Amino acid sequence: xxxxxxxxxxxxxxxxxxxxxxxxxxxxxxxxxxxxxxxxxxxxxxxxxxxxxxxxxxxxxxxxxxxxxxxxxxxxxxxxxxxxxxxxxxxxxxxxxxxxxxxxxxxxxxxxxxxxxxxxxxxxxxxxxxxxxxxxxxxxxxxxxxxxxxxxxxxxxxxxxxxxxxxxxxxxxxxxxxxxxxxxxxxxxxxxxxxxxxxxxxxxxxxxxxxxxxxxxxxxxxxxxxxxxxxxxxxxxxxxxxxxxxxxxxxxxxxxxxxxxxxxxxxxxxxxxxxxxxxxxxxxxxxxxxxxxxxxxxxxxxxxxx
Numbered sequence: 001x002x003x004x005x006x007x008x009x010x011x012x013x014x015x016x017x018x019x020x021x022x023x024x025x026x027x028x029x030x031x032x033x034x035x036x037x038x039x040x041x042x043x044x045x046x047x048x049x050x051x052x053x054x055x056x057x058x059x060x061x062x063x064x065x066x067x068x069x070x071x072x073x074x075x076x077x078x079x080x081x082x083x084x085x086x087x088x089x090x091x092x093x094x095x096x097x098x099x100x101x102x103x104x105x106x107x108x109x110x111x112x113x114x115x116x117x118x119x120x121x122x123x124x125x126x127x128x129x130x131x132x133x134x135x136x137x138x139x140x141x142x143x144x145x146x147x148x149x150x151x152x153x154x155x156x157x158x159x160x161x162x163x164x165x166x167x168x169x170x171x172x173x174x175x176x177x178x179x180x181x182x183x184x185x186x187x188x189x190x191x192x193x194x195x196x197x198x199x200x201x202x203x204x205x206x207x208x209x210x211x212x213x214x215x216x217x218x219x220x221x222x223x224x225x226x227x228x229x230x231x232x233x234x235x236x237x238x239x240x241x242x243x244x245x246x247x248x249x250x251x252x253x254x255x256x257x258x259x260x261x262x263x264x265x266x267x268x269x270x271x272x273x274x275x276x277x278x279x280x281x282x283x284x285x286x287x288x289x290x291x292x293x294x295x296x297x298x299x300x301x302x303x304x305x306x
Contacts, residue, residue, distance in 0.1 A: 001103060003081035003170065004032040006071030008064045011039040013046050015088040015219050020050040022091040028100055029053055030083075034074045036060060036067035064166075064189040065181040072176050082176055086167030090215040092118065098211030099170060102158065111175040111204025112197060114161070115168040115214045117153040133258025134251050141208065143198050145248045146255035147241035158210045162201050166193025168214055175200055184239060187224065187299040191236040195243065224299060226274045230281015231288070232297050233259060238289055239296070256286055 005023075009016050016035070023030070032054045037043055038061045047055055056074055060067070068084055075082060081103060095115065102113055130136035134146035141152035141161025152161050166189075179200050185192035197206060224232065234256050241247045260282035267275035288295045 001081065001100060002031045002079055003083060003100070004030050004034070004075045004079045005083045005085050006034045006036065006068055006075070007085045007087055008036050008062075008067035008071070009039065009043070009087040010037065011041070012087050012219050013043055015217070016043060017046050017050070018217075019085065019087055019089055019091075020047075020053075020055075022089075023096075024050060024052040025093070026091060026096045027094050028096045030096075031079055032056065032075060034058065034071040036062065036071050038062055038067065063183065063186050065183045065185050065192050068166075068181045069183070077173075080173055081170050082173060083170035084166055084168075086216065088217050088219040089115075089168060090217060092213035092215065095212045095214055098213075099209050102207070102209045102212070103170070106207075109205045110172075110207065111200050112164055112169055112171045112206045113212070114153075114164040114170075114206070114208040115212045116155055116208055116210050117165065117168055117216045118213045119215045119217075120151070120153040122154065130258065130262070133261075134255045135258050135262070143194070143247075144251075144255075145246075146251035147237050147244075147247050148255050148259075149194055152208055155208050155210050158207055161206050161208055162198060163194045164197040164206055164208065166196065168216070169193075169197070171200075172204075175204060178203075182243075184296065185236060186297065190229070190232045191240050195240050198240075198244065226277035227281040227284070228297060228299070230260075230263065230278035230283075231285035232281075233278070234282050234285030235289060235295060235297055238285075238293075242293075253286075256282065260286075 030053055034056045036058045047057055072082060099113060127136060134144050135148050136150055137144060140150055142150045143162045149163055179196060181192055181196050241249060241252045260279050263275045263279035263282060
């Protein structure tokens with residue numbers, strides 16, 4: 001059983017070097033890695049230091065969804081399983097061995113598997129204040145009818161979920177022959193992973209594998225401004241709800257109001273400007289949708305954090 005990875009990246013040489021080093025230390029190695037680099041300078045010198053795994057390097061300014069679709073096309077058709085990695089991941093020892101052990105016993109209904117991001121904050125199931133707004137519920141890894149999702153990492157045992165984090169997953173080749181990442185989502189593609197994996201979950205089973213442990217060490221660069229992010233929280237999720245008719249627009253609007261209220265409450269409690277900026281962005285996103293349901297956030301240099 002062979003497998004390969006696609007890694008979109010942009011201006012993160014240190015993180016990319018760290019990821020590759022952790023992959024090279026694994027007890028099971030991928031057949032190939034495709035790196036799609038949208039950054040402003042080349043990583044060629046860095047990649048020459050990592051020759052254990054065959055790497056195909058593509059420099060192309062694309063969104064994360066375009067990069068993933070491009071990477072799929074560049075991998076050898078004989079590769080049976082294709083994974084997608086964020087460049088700021090670090091693999092724990094034997095993570096790939098655990099994931100491939102899962103795949104070796106998985107039945108035909110399993111289409112995708114996620115790595116267990118062990119340094120994510122432990123999910124607080126007692127946060128019932130979100131429940132009336134359909135922002136959360138007791139179950140992990142679920143898509144609510146509002147279009148909002150519940151988190152699932154870290155997990156103690158392998159469990160079935162309704163969606164997977166896009167940058168820490170592996171899929172059967174046949175899944176990626178049927179489903180594509182929606183290039184409507186621009187930039188780093190907020191909600192694109194939920195949209196893709198939830199679509200797949202209607203036909204295949206999805207699991208997060210407890211033993212396939214990774215760390216997600218969030219890199220600070222190339223993030224959108226908080227106000228823009230607040231708009232994306234609403235507008236991108238609206239697009240997700242629009243694509244899936246079993247979800248509810250009335251519940252989406254109610255949950256979006258709750259999203260803005262949550263950001264406002266966090267500003268009151270923590271006194272951080274980022275929360276009030278996201279709150280204003282949430283409100284602006286709702287107003288934009290009321291006037292134009294086809295609106296979308298088009299990212300440019302002014303959209304980036306400074």
